[in-house]
Amino acid sequence: MQKTDERAVGAVEPSTGADVAVAVPSARASAGGPRRDWPRHWPLLLGACALSGPALYVLSRWMEQPAMQAWRTVALAVTVQALPFLLLGTALSGAINAFVPARVFTRLLPRRPVLAVPVAGVAGVVLPGCECASVPVANSLIGRGVTPAAAFAFLLSAPAINPVVLTATAIAFPGHPEMVLARLLASLATAAVMGWLWLFLGRDTWLKPAVRHTGHQPEQSRLREFRRGFQHDFLHAGGFLVLGAMAAATFNVAVPRTVLDAFSGSPWLSVLFLAALAILLAVCSEADAFVAASLTGFSPVARLAFMVVGPMVDLKLIALQAGTFGRAFAVRFSTATTVVAILCSALIGGVLL
């Protein structure tokens, strides 16, 4: 139904149906007035439909190739897997925004930001689930007056140290409880260090202004605020999730796993390589332990780096963060987090494993 809408908007230039379909977002943006008079353009509409038939046929033939099918399956799998967690996260974020007064957080967290950072990091234990849930929650925490440094420590630690993920790690590495401990400590250390780094080096100007929620307005219904905030955050973050999923699927299909063996020999290179792989593959944090366990050719430290970096930085998270906090933030924060996470896992893994 929205297809016909788009056609009508773009029908000023009736050359090809395919062109019009591609130009959807920009056309939609300027759609204010002419949307209502679309029946007047019906001959053009008919033409556009006739032209788009062959175009769709060619497109679908291309989509049926094995590589494209695998790409679609993986992209859709990442999206479907993450959607419930994203809904949970955006619902929580909406609820925090509409129902929880700001004074609750100031009472729960230590007043001094330096102390609030590790406390918020440890508090990540309470949010079970994938990393997609933590981005909107961290965003609403900032909106409710929590110092950004503490919110970012929470953002980084929550997907890595919650009970679901730690249990999965224990199952994936039977007989190696030190791997679970190393993952817990390295993730906490990274989250705390990143929080402190933000405290001393971070600038609020890197965050995009819209990051601050208004919170509850006295004259509005809380339930309505919750619903509108929830819906807005979900649609917004969901779009970025799809973008990230498509990027991850591209790497997943384009880079065969057999390439991995080339890098497993050198200990330092293998740590860096698995960290890069964690960013590109965007496996959800509940499953990455099993993937790490299957990378048998690599050293334990490299596999630890895979599990520490993965929940904190990956393609879909970078997309989500860019959408929520702004691109300037996402680039700097993800780069710094990657470096800190690799260093922490090398240090802690070197001692424990």
Added chain:
Amino acid sequence: MKRPLQVTLLVLSGLGLLHASLFTDLSLRFVKEGMRPMLVASGVLLLVLGVAEAWSHQKPAGEDGHDHEDTDAERHVDAHGHDHSTVPRIAWLLFLPALSLLFYAPPALGAYTAAREAPKAVTEQRYFDPLPATSPVPLTLTQFTSRVQQDHKRDIGGRSVRMTGFVTPAKGADGWYLTRIIFTCCAADAQSVKVRIHGAPALPADTWVTVTGTWHPGGKLGTSSAPAALDARTVKKVAKPVNAYTDALPLF
């Protein structure tokens, strides 16, 4: 993005999730069976959100106070406000998974993915129960591989076994792979288990078959030098299982 479009998007996404998880088995191509209740709940939630949005939009202005605020307060973007009535264009991308789930779902991963990945490492197992006396013995591909490569008692040698999987063509001239793809979270972390089949012509890729045969000798049985390979006696086409991503026993 206009509000009617937001409603459409929410409803389509909800319907897509429900279609994949409640009305059909589509979701099994992408995620684990255990995700189903969460997907159904998410689908219902999205539908409710969409309906609530449509309902609050349809209400004639003036019927209750909130709709006045809708135009005044919510459309208004103040310095640190967060305008909830418009959604950025990136949300358009959500139409892709919604429509794809509803009308154009891709198939489960198959031979293309399996051919490009090194087989999954078999977990170490010290003790093996004696093989049952039935012949042929039904085994999963993982069981067969670990029996061949780790069982010091070498029970598997000379026994007739039966396994089910799909066909993945091999690069070399001789034989093809009987394959299963398994994952732990979603199709993005897919790994494959393969057993090389000798002595039977290869069927088209992705055909599901049940193969009966005996271990194809090579290396030293019970050590990792032994190949996970089978001399096929019979190859029979079977229907594709509903949940293709499990390494299950053959059904018959």
